[in-house]
Amino acid sequence: MKIRTHTSLFAAVFGAAALVAAVPMSAMAQDRTQTEAEEEGDSAQPVNDTWITTKVKADLMATSDVPGTTIDVDTTNGVVKLSGNVDSKAQHDKAISVAKGIKGVKSVDAKGLAVAKGGKK
Template identity: 35%
Template structure:
């Protein structure tokens, strides 16, 4: 019985060490590639599946990160669903769809108060 639990424990430890090694290799690939150097990408590996997350500037950077990760030996699958891009540039926030209508309504209601 103790032998069985030790084997189960050692297999779990082997998987954890293998995942840590894959995470290290992916981090190295992303760090040394000029196109992804310095990008805020978080990496987690579970049973050979690498999960990439972070917020990047362009879709091309996301594609490059996934491509580099795919090239790492030992990667079984890639989950890049949490790898996002900025959808706007600072200072150009879109207005609410009814922003003009709301302003007009506010202006009309204030003139009615003044008229009274």
């Protein structure tokens, strides 16, 4: 009877150890960045404020006719705040449009984004 108990205990411990060893491998296989998930069309990944800020800033930098280096971006609970100076109303509107197009953005506050005096309408 004791042999079975030890054998069963050994099997349980060995099985649990194998399971624990397998968990990190499967977790690593599923660990993807938000950008990778977005590129693959996976909307199950959570979007956080830091990711939104980074993505908005990167898209502003990559958008022609928008001075991404002069626009500051801050995100709180999905609300993106844009601040800084742009040369025209068109740049102002384009920056807002870019920010609104990012996944996870609930709204855009551009009160702090000013068109330079003498800027184009």
